[in-house]
Structure formats: structure tokens, C-alpha cells
Amino acid sequence: MKHFVAISTPGGEVELHRMKPWLRRNAAELPRDFPLTGTSRQMRRALLRSGWRMREGENDVRLFRPGDEPSMEGDPALSSPGLAPARKLLAGERAWVRSLVPALQAALKATDPALEVRDGYRLAYSREILSYDGAEAKREAGMRYETDLLIVERVAGGWTPRVVVEAKLRRVTTHDAITYSQKAATHKHVHPYLRYGIFLGERKHHPLPGRLFRHGAHFDFMLSWKELEASTDEFEAFIRLLIEEVNASRLLQDIMFNSRSRSRTGYTLLHRPVIAR
Numbered sequence: 001m002k003h004f005v006a007i008s009t010p011g012g013e014v015e016l017h018r019m020k021p022w023l024r025r026n027a028a029e030l031p032r033d034f035p036l037t038g039t040s041r042q043m044r045r046a047l048l049r050s051g052w053r054m055r056e057g058e059n060d061v062r063l064f065r066p067g068d069e070p071s072m073e074g075d076p077a078l079s080s081p082g083l084a085p086a087r088k089l090l091a092g093e094r095a096w097v098r099s100l101v102p103a104l105q106a107a108l109k110a111t112d113p114a115l116e117v118r119d120g121y122r123l124a125y126s127r128e129i130l131s132y133d134g135a136e137a138k139r140e141a142g143m144r145y146e147t148d149l150l151i152v153e154r155v156a157g158g159w160t161p162r163v164v165v166e167a168k169l170r171r172v173t174t175h176d177a178i179t180y181s182q183k184a185a186t187h188k189h190v191h192p193y194l195r196y197g198i199f200l201g202e203r204k205h206h207p208l209p210g211r212l213f214r215h216g217a218h219f220d221f222m223l224s225w226k227e228l229e230a231s232t233d234e235f236e237a238f239i240r241l242l243i244e245e246v247n248a249s250r251l252l253q254d255i256m257f258n259s260r261s262r263s264r265t266g267y268t269l270l271h272r273p274v275i276a277r
Contacts, residue, residue, distance in 0.1 A: 003040045006055075006062040019043060019063060029065075041179075045146060049120075054092040056169070061092075094120070096201060096228060097148050097167045107239045108151065115246065116159070118150045123161060125186040145183055149199075151242060153250075162249040163195045163242055169228075170202050177215035184218035193253035195245040197221035199238075202228050221245060 003019035023043060024036055031050060035042045044063065048054060051066040098119050108115040122144035130139040151163035164187060166180045177198075184196035196219055198212065203224040212222055221241060225234050258264045 001056075002060045003044060004060055004062050006064050006068075008064075008068050016062070048094055049146075054094065056092040093148075093167060093169050096169060100149070103235070104149070104239070104242075107235075108242060111239070111243055112153075112246070114154045115162075116152050116154060118152060119148065120146055121150045122146050123150060123164065123187060124190050125183070127190055145187065147187075151246060153246065160253075161191055161194055163197070163245045165197050165199050165242075167199045167201065170200070172198070172200060172209060172212060174211045174215060177211050181216045181218045188218065192256060193249050195220045195249045197223070197241075197245070200224035202226070220248070 004016040005019050005022045007015045007017065019040060020043065023030065023034075027034070027036060030036075031046075034046055034050075038046070044054065044061065047063050053064045053066070055062045055064070101117050101119050105117045108117060123146075124142045125145050126143045128141045128143075129137045130141055132138055147164045148167040149165040150161060151165075152159045153162050164184070166183070168176060180198055187196065188194050198216065198219055199222075200208070201224070204226055206224075208222050208224055212219070216222065223238065223241065225231075230238065254265070255267065255270075
């Protein structure tokens with residue numbers, strides 16, 4: 001999908017510029033750490049974090065500078081009959097994900113009050129030790145990736161990440177599958193008990209694509225909805241899945257970090273089944 005920077009003119013029209021060349025020509029408008037050598041998706045995420053707005057059409061993605069977003073009616077390509085009304089309101093994956101948080105939060109909290117849903121949270125994927133004080137690390141540095149949905153558990157003195165859900169609308173490319181799976185692996189290096197999955201919205205009658213099964217080696221689960229909004233069965237299945245993944249995370253943490261405790265629960269079998277429907 002092509003990415004454009006959309007610039008409003010004094011006459012009320014919209015000029016489209018290919019995103020990467022425009023950003024490189026106008027680097028002075030961008031934050032110092034902006035990934036000018038990154039992928040289109042990395043650049044897009046960086047712009048959204050900086051307050052830019054995004055509109056996703058059938059064939060392209062348009063990004064607007066803060067305060068420079070015209071109305072839907074002024075953009076024929078975005079108000080065309082082929083663009084679903086719900087997508088007009090949600091304006092892309094990020095807003096869609098954010099719109100899911102209240103219902104997910106309410107459903108999870110009703111089951112377990114310790115659970116909390118966060119969107120766009122930057123979760124650490126590396127911890128690098130810069131110096132030691134005796135045998136203990138004195139100075140550390142970390143790096144973080146943004147997550148779409150993060151389920152955390154409130155514990156005494158803080159919180160523990162339990163489940164990450166990466167979200168995509170309509171389709172996922174081979175590159176997406178490989179990138180998100182590798183992202184899952186790096187997050188699990190720092191949080192070995194973390195559960196990770198991918199979630200697709202507005203898939204219509206299409207099942208999960210084969211490329212996810214082939215390239216999503218580090219995903220613990222995958223699911224899709226037919227529309228932007230779930231049916232009752234789809235939503236309830238999602239909540240059950242998240243609760244199961246939270247419990248799996250707790251169990252893995254107990255096995256890994258309480259293995260030397262005299263009061264630990266002893267296990268003689270661990271089985272990770274594959275369930276598909």
C-alpha cells in the first residue's frame with residue numbers, strides 16, 4: 001500500500017506527496033530521532049506518535065500534519081462508496097485499536113479486577129548493562145517497541161505484562177508476519193513468560209492467511225473478526241482467549257522463577273496444544 005503526505009493548500013485542495021521523499025526533503029520539520037532510513041510502517045508509526053493523523057483508503061494511506069487534516073467531505077478519495085463508513089470514523093488501525101480498549105477493559109476487569117488494557121504502550125525488548133557495582137548491575141539501558149494492545153496485571157508494588165496483541169486491518173503481508181513474529185521473540189527475551197498474538201479485523205469471509213501460520217513462529221495465538229466490530233460470539237471468544245493467555249503467562253512465570261522454592265508446585269508434564277477453528 002502506498003503512503004502519501006497530504007498537504008492542504010490555501011484553495012482548499014489536497015496535494016499528495018510520496019511519503020519517504022517528502023519526509024527526507026523536509027527533515028527539519030521532524031523530531032531528531034525520526035527514522036528517515038526506516039520502513040514506511042516505521043515512519044508512519046513515528047509520525048502518529050508525533051501527533052500526525054492518518055486516513056487509510058482502499059489503495060493508499062494518507063498522513064496529515066497536526067492541525068492540517070481536512071474534512072472527509074473535502075477528500076473525494078476518502079469519501080468514496082468503497083470506503084466503509086466505520087473506517088471513515090475510525091481513520092485507520094491505531095484509532096480502531098484505541099476504540100476497542102473500553103469494552104476489552106470492562107470485560108477483563110469483570111473476570112479479574114487486577115487486569116488492565118493499554119494501547120500504544122512501549123514495552124522493553126532489551127536490557128543492556130553499562131557498568132557493575134561489584135556483582136550487581138549499576139547502570140542499565142533499555143530499548144522499547146510500541147505494542148498495539150498490552151494486557152497487564154497489577155501486582156504488589158507495580159505491574160507485570162501478560163499478553164501483547166498486535167492488530168492489523170483487513171490483510172497482513174509476509175513482511176508483516178515476519179516482522180511481528182520477530183518482535184514477539186525480542187519481547188520474550190526480556191519477558192520470557194509473556195504471551196503474544198496477532199489479531200486481524202475486517203476480514204469478511206476470509207480465514208487467517210497461510211503466511212501467518214508459516215512465518216508466525218513466535219505467536220502464541222492468532223484470531224480474526226469479520227468486521228471492525230465483533231459479533232457477540234467473536235467478542236466472547238476473544239475475551240476467553242485473553243483470559244487463557246493471562247493464566248498461561250502466570251503459570252510460565254511460576255515455573256521459570258519459582259523452580260528453586262521449596263514450596264513450589266512440581267510439574268511432570270507440560271503440553272502446548274494447537275487449537276484451530
